[in-house]
Each structure stands twice: as structure tokens, then as C-alpha cells.
Amino acid sequence: MDNNEIEKKLESKNVKPTAMRTLVYKTLTDSGKALSLADLEQRFEKVERSTIFRALKTFEDNFIVHSVDDGSGSVKYAVCDEDCTCNIHDLHVHFYCTRCGRTRCMKELPIPNIKLPEGYTYDNAQFIINGVCPRCD
Amino acid sequence: MDNNEIEKKLESKNVKPTAMRTLVYKTLTDSGKALSLADLEQRFEKVERSTIFRALKTFEDNFIVHSVDDGSGSVKYAVCDEDCTCNIHDLHVHFYCTRCGRTRCMKELPIPNIKLPEGYTYDNAQFIINGVCPRCD
DNA sequence: TTAAACTTTGCAATAGTGTTGCACTAACTT
DNA sequence: AAGTTAGTGCAACACTATTGCAAAGTTTAA
Numbered sequence: 001m002d003n004n005e006i007e008k009k010l011e012s013k014n015v016k017p018t019a020m021r022t023l024v025y026k027t028l029t030d031s032g033k034a035l036s037l038a039d040l041e042q043r044f045e046k047v048e049r050s051t052i053f054r055a056l057k058t059f060e061d062n063f064i065v066h067s068v069d070d071g072s073g074s075v076k077y078a079v080c081d082e083d084c085t086c087n088i089h090d091l092h093v094h095f096y097c098t099r100c101g102r103t104r105c106m107k108e109l110p111i112p113n114i115k116l117p118e119g120y121t122y123d124n125a126q127f128i129i130n131g132v133c134p135r136c137d
Numbered sequence: 138m139d140n141n142e143i144e145k146k147l148e149s150k151n152v153k154p155t156a157m158r159t160l161v162y163k164t165l166t167d168s169g170k171a172l173s174l175a176d177l178e179q180r181f182e183k184v185e186r187s188t189i190f191r192a193l194k195t196f197e198d199n200f201i202v203h204s205v206d207d208g209s210g211s212v213k214y215a216v217c218d219e220d221c222t223c224n225i226h227d228l229h230v231h232f233y234c235t236r237c238g239r240t241r242c243m244k245e246l247p248i249p250n251i252k253l254p255e256g257y258t259y260d261n262a263q264f265i266i267n268g269v270c271p272r273c274d
Numbered sequence: 275t276t277a278a279a280c281t282t283t284g285c286a287a288t289a290g291t292g293t294t295g296c297a298c299t300a301a302c303t304t
Numbered sequence: 305a306a307g308t309t310a311g312t313g314c315a316a317c318a319c320t321a322t323t324g325c326a327a328a329g330t331t332t333a334a
Contacts, residue, residue: 018282073292155310
């Protein structure tokens with residue numbers, strides 16, 4: 001994805017496309033998987049952790065990325081689909097490979113609908129499947 | 138649950154019932170919900186974090202408790218059912234109340250079966266539903 | 275075009291969680 | 305009772321997430 005597209009994307013979500021933000025977004029989308037703060041930090045040694053952190057938070061608040069806690073000990077971030085608002089209908093399964101540690105959005109697998117007992121409300125959900133991915137098998 | 142029962146329980150899972158372990162188990166089971174290391178630490182000020190930590194690990198290794206990462210930032214632990222071996226068939230949904238921070242095992246809600254794409258294996262899963270519990274509503 | 279106002283970034287510091295090594299003590303074995 | 309093993313407490317540490325503050329950059333408005 002080229003920078004121009006990214007800038008348009010960010011603007012369309014009301015986020016000012018600074019150099020850092022564009023870089024973070026590009027890295028995320030190009031990687032094709034969910035990345036942690038530490039992953040991102042490694043990919044561009046020069047940039048401050050807190051800057052990346054705040055970029056991710058901003059993205060998250062504006063439905064540009066969603067976060068996944070895959071149980072690896074660090075939260076990962078993945079780009080949302082075009083018209084995602086991070087509500088129940090956008091939720092999908094995430095797959096965590098216990099061999100390589102990679103986390104993938106399974107956008108083709110929506111989180112199944114669960115009927116909760118009386119009195120519980122349903123705002124959000126995380127469904128992480130652990131196993132081994134084709135690459136590692 | 139009284140101490141005698143607990144000791145039998147632990148022994149039946151090949152874990153020696155020390156005073157600390159019995160206490161940790163009792164606290165967990167009596168609370169009726171999932172507790173974090175910090176939660177447990179607070180409940181008995183005198184006991185070392187690492188002792189509780191190791192008790193939990195031992196329990197986990199022996200299918201006495203299972204852990205849940207509910208996204209709150211700390212892993213929680215809940216007692217398993219009688220004949221649980223923490224495999225796919227024992228997995229159930231966990232409910233995290235975003236208001237009170239309590240995490241509950243929904244043992245009556247097994248994790249639905251998901252058909253993964255070709256090449257992925259399925260070892261384990263976490264399904265956390267976030268919302269508001271009846272107590273807080 | 276310059277000053278004021280606001281936003282973003284980098285740096286440093288901090289809190290919290292999870293984890294380990296080591297020494298001491300308790301418990302079990304023979 | 306002596307030796308071996310298992311459990312506990314203490315201290316230390318790594319790592320993740322997060323914040324306050326000051327400097328730098330950008331936008332607005334006179």
C-alpha cells in the first residue's frame with residue numbers, strides 16, 4: 001500500500017497522517033498479520049516506543065486497527081477492514097500459532113453468536129484459537 | 138468447601154496438599170469466579186507472591202485450575218470441573234464484566250466448534266465475552 | 275509573516291505482572 | 305537421626321504498558 005493511499009485512509013477516519021503514523025500503518029498493513037508494540041519497535045529502531053504506542057491508541061480509537069490479546073503476553077494490533085466499526089458484527093476469530101508466535105485475523109470466520117444467560121449484556125468478544133499454522137506444520 | 142475435601146481433591150490430582158496450596162485452592166473455589174495473582178495476594182497479605190504463583194502453576198499443570206486471559210492485563214485462574222483435562226472438550230466461554238472487572242466461567246456455554254481453513258491445527262482456544270453482568274446492570 | 279495555540283514526538287520515569295535463583299525450612303525416606 | 309527432596313520467602317529482574325513533561329513541528333489567525 002503506498003503512502004498516498006494510507007494518508008487518504010487515515011484522513012477518512014479523522015486521523016492526521018503524520019510521518020510516524022503513516023509508517024506504523026504501512027508496516028502493519030504490509031505485514032499482513034497482527035503485530036505487537038515490541039514487533040513494531042524492532043522494525044524501526046529509531047522511533048520511540050511511546051510514539052508508536054500513541055499512534056496505535058489513536059488508530060484504535062478511530063477504528064483503524066483493532067487489538068488482539070492472543071495470550072502471548074503482549075497485545076497485538078491488526079488493521080481493520082474498510083468499513084469496520086469494531087462492533088459485534090465486525091468481530092472475527094484470531095489464530096495464534098504456538099510455534100511461530102504469529103497472530104492472524106481470520107476475517108472469514110466471524111465469531112459465532114452466543115446466547116448468554118438472562119441478565120448479561122454482550123458488548124464485545126475475543127475468540128483466539130491456538131494451534132499450528134500451515135507454514136509451521 | 139472444607140479443608141478435608143480440598144486435600145482429597147489435590148491428592149487425587151497428584152498434588153501434595155500443603156497449607157498454602159489448600160488456602161489458595163479454597164480461596165479460588167469459594168470465590169466462585171476467576172482470580173488473578175494480585176487478587177489472591179491481596180486476600181492474604183502474609184503470603185509471598187511467588188508462592189501463590191507457583192501454587193497456581195502446579196495446579197494448572199495438573200488440571201486443577203485453568204487460566205483465562207480476559208484482557209484486563211492480568212491472567213486469572215479458575216477451578217476446573219471434576220473431570221476436566223483442559224482439552225478442547227472442556228473449553229468454555231468466559232465472561233468478563235467491564236464494569237466490575239469480574240471474570241466468570243460460563244461452564245454451561247462450551248466453545249462452539251469452528252472449522253478452520255485447510256492446514257491449521259486446533260489445540261486450544263480462549264473465548265472471552267465482554268459485557269455487563271447482572272450484578273452491575 | 276509572525277505570534278499564539280495546538281498537536282505530535284522523544285525522553286525519562288514509573289507501575290504492574292510474571293518469573294527466576296538462592297537460601298532456608300519442612301517433610302519424607304531409609 | 306542423617307540424607308534427600310519438595311516447598312516457601314526473599315530479592316532481584318525483565319518486560320509490557322503507560323504517563324508527565326519539554327522540545328519540535330504544524331496550524332490558525334491577526
